[in-house]
Amino acid sequence: MENLVLIGFMGCGKSTVGVRLAQALQQTFLDTDSYIEDRQNTDITRLFAEKGEDFFRDLETACLKELLGEKQERVIATGGGIVIRPENRVLLKQLGTVIFLKVSPQTVYERLMHDRTRPLLQGENPLAKIEKLLEDRSGYYEEAAQFVIEADNKSVQELTEEIKEMIEKRGWRHESIGD
Numbered sequence: 286m287e288n289l290v291l292i293g294f295m296g297c298g299k300s301t302v303g304v305r306l307a308q309a310l311q312q313t314f315l316d317t318d319s320y321i322e323d324r325q326n327t328d329i330t331r332l333f334a335e336k337g338e339d340f341f342r343d344l345e346t347a348c349l350k351e352l353l354g355e356k357q358e359r360v361i362a363t364g365g366g367i368v369i370r371p372e373n374r375v376l377l378k379q380l381g382t383v384i385f386l387k388v389s390p391q392t393v394y395e396r397l398m399h400d401r402t403r404p405l406l407q408g409e410n411p412l413a414k415i416e417k418l419l420e421d422r423s424g425y426y427e428e429a430a431q432f433v434i435e436a437d438n439k440s441v442q443e444l445t446e447e448i449k450e451m452i453e454k455r456g457w458r459h460e461s462i463g464d
C-alpha cells in the first residue's frame with residue numbers, strides 16, 4: 286500500500302499538514318481520530334472519560350486494520366499515541382510511507398496549553414506531561430517512521446512543501462484516484 290501516513294506527538298501539525306498535503310497531491314485525506322469519533326458517534330474526550338484509554342487504543346488498531354483492507358490510497362493523519370502499541374507500528378509500516386513530524390516539548394506546550402480536547406494533557410503541569418510522554422514515545426515514532434521531518438518553527442506551507450519534495454525525490458509512487 287502506498288498511503289502517506291503522518292505520525293508524531295499531539296500538536297505537531299499532522300492534521301493541518303495532512304489536509305494541505307492531500308490537496309497538493311490530489312489525494313483524499315483521513316484522520317484516524319476523526320474516523321474513530323465518527324464511527325463511535327462521540328468525541329475523544331468523552332471516549333476517554335467513558336470507556337478509557339485502552340478502549341480507544343483498541344479502536345486505533347481496528348482503524349489501521351480496516352484501512353489496510355481498503356484499496357484506496359490516502360494521506361492519513363494519526364493520533365499521537367498510535368505508535369505505543371507494537372502491533373500498530375507494524376500496521377503503520379504496512380499502510381505505506383510513514384513520516385514522523387518531530388517537535389520539541391516547548392512547541393507542543395505553546396500550541397496546546399489552552400487546549401481542552403486532549404485528555405492526556407489536562408490537569409496540573411501540562412509541560413511535564415508533554416515531556417514525559419514525548420520521552421516515552423520518541424523511540425516508537427523513530428521506529429515506525431521511514432522519514433523524520435523537523436517540524437519546530439515551520440509553517441504548514443513549509444512543511445507541506447518539504448514533505449512533497451522529499452517524497453517526490455525518493456520516487457514515491459503518486460497515483461491520484463481514478464488513475
Ligand code: S3P
Pocket residue numbers: 293294295296299318329363364365366367402403404405
Ligand atoms: C493522543 C493524541 C490525540 C488523540 C488522543 C490521544 C495521544 O491525537 O488521539 O487524545 O495519546 O497522544 P492528536 O495527536 O491528533 O492530538
